[in-house]
Amino acid sequence: MTLLVLGIALWIGAHLLKRLAPDLRTSMGEKRGRGIIALVIFASLVMMVVGFRAAPHIDVWYPPSFFTHINNLLMLLAVFLFAISESKGALRAKIKHPQLYAVKTWAVAHLLVNGDLASIVLFGGMLFWAVMSVVLINRSGEFVPKEAGPAKRDIITVIATLVAFVVISAIHSWLGYSPFA
Incomplete structure (x- = not known):
């Protein structure tokens, strides 16, 4: 269940970063920032799927x-x-x-x-x-x-x-x- 919760938290954080921490998002740069966010979102999806399937x-x-x-x-x-x-x-x-x-x-x-x-x-x-x-x-x-x-x-x-x-x-x-x- 921990992996599922972490995956959801990572998903939410990655998607809301632009609105909740715009300076941090801007400091990453446009191209590099999109790449980092895409990797984080992909990792969160993997964590959610694996965590969901493994949860009791x-x-x-x-x-x-x-x-x-x-x-x-x-x-x-x-x-x-x-x-x-x-x-x-x-x-x-x-x-x-x-x-x-x-x-x-x-x-x-x-x-x-x-x-x-x-x-x-x-x-x-x-x-x-x-x-x-x-x-x-x-x-x-x-x-x-x-x-x-x-x-x-x-x-x-x-x-x-x-x-x-x-x-x-x-x-x-x-x-x-x-x-x-």
């Missing part, structure tokens, strides 16, 4: 089975929100912070269907990070919305969302976590 299974609560359906709908929404961030369609100008809202939706979806302590730590930690990021970005006033593109491009986003959802579901099944059971 300690049940905290027992989610009802129908939460699986809610989870799947929320996951479809999370994938769509993430896709919107790179979309060239009209919706991208209407949704502020789509990637962070995707992470929040993903985290809530997984908290609904996983009642063990490691899941609560992982998904709760990621939810905390996404909420903090939105608050800090909104307070800084640095958010600039993207310009809207043609609405017909949103159809491509919907198709990409469905394909990505199927791929993510297949990977979960391959890893032994059936998203539909």
